[in-house]
Amino acid sequence: MSQSAALMMSQKQIAARVLVQEHLAHEHLQAMSSGQDVGAQKQRIKCLLKQQDATLVAHYYTDALVQELAEETGGCVSDSLEMARFGNHSLSSTLIVAGVHFMGETAKILSPTKRVLVPTLEATCSLDIGCPAEEFTAFCDAHPDHTVVVYANTSAAVKARADWVVTSGIAVKLMEHLASEGKPIIWGPDQHLGRYIAKQTGTEMLLWQGSCIVHDEFKVIGVQQLKQVYPNAAVLVHPESSYAMVEIADFVGSTTQLIKAAQEMPNKEFIVATDRGIFYKMQQAAPDKMLMEAPTAGNSATCRSCAHCPWMAMNDLDKIEQVLLFGTNEIVIDAGLQERALKPLQRLMDFAATN
């Protein structure tokens, strides 16, 4: 390459970096600007949490303000399994579960004597929606010799039909264990995660064809273009993304594992293919690293990255205050269903405790 071509390339690279930085600054400003009365509101919520003997548990994908409040009040910010486990061990009689509906259900299944409230009952998940209990049951009934393994992102009714519940953090280990038993396996509902695990473990599985609308959107071409601007950036990918994304990743893992990777990998820049809500905890864990959302859009799109779950975004301080004031949005699960859904979930907890 000639000297002038190399110079042009680096100027192009600088211009592209400016665009990326402007985008990141805009995202930051948006998060800051939503917090005008935040201090007073947080104080009110803190008092209500005490009055109601309640603990706030929040998912990594919720708004940074919600995560911050959970931390400040002795709650937890984590993935769905740890949220449920933390809630279960909490001494509070009420849990406020900021996430999506199945997370509230999981907390209730594990802690049936606690009151579980969610900021909104409308926050769902495309994996949960895409796996209706009746259809999934019929699918399982058609393959009675199969062990049924379902991802945590499912309704209580789907969990009740399963032999095992699994989370992305422990999926590979658990499937290796199940593969050693030699029985055929049904996996649902996330086809991408299922495919990733099947390839990792060499296990053949019957896959339910669900997917996450957020992780489905990450584009290999967008990541490759961003890599031209930041050639030393490591690509972190959640396995709910397409297998093409997994193939270009420097690291693949669950939310908790991705945070650890950003902290421990020597790279200074990261392209992150999961919901951007994770940046709050990831930046805490790796304060000297630069984090960029993996692109989700093609060249003609107006949005360069739409890496945020619309249902997770429904959780905000207003709704948390409302449920604490009025006791609304309680998760109620029929006792029989709770008992049936607990069995595969408890198996997961027991397996996780020893592996």
Ligand code: SF4
């Ligand atoms: S990010 Fe995807 S998997 Fe997570 S709750 Fe939203 S739709 Fe479901």
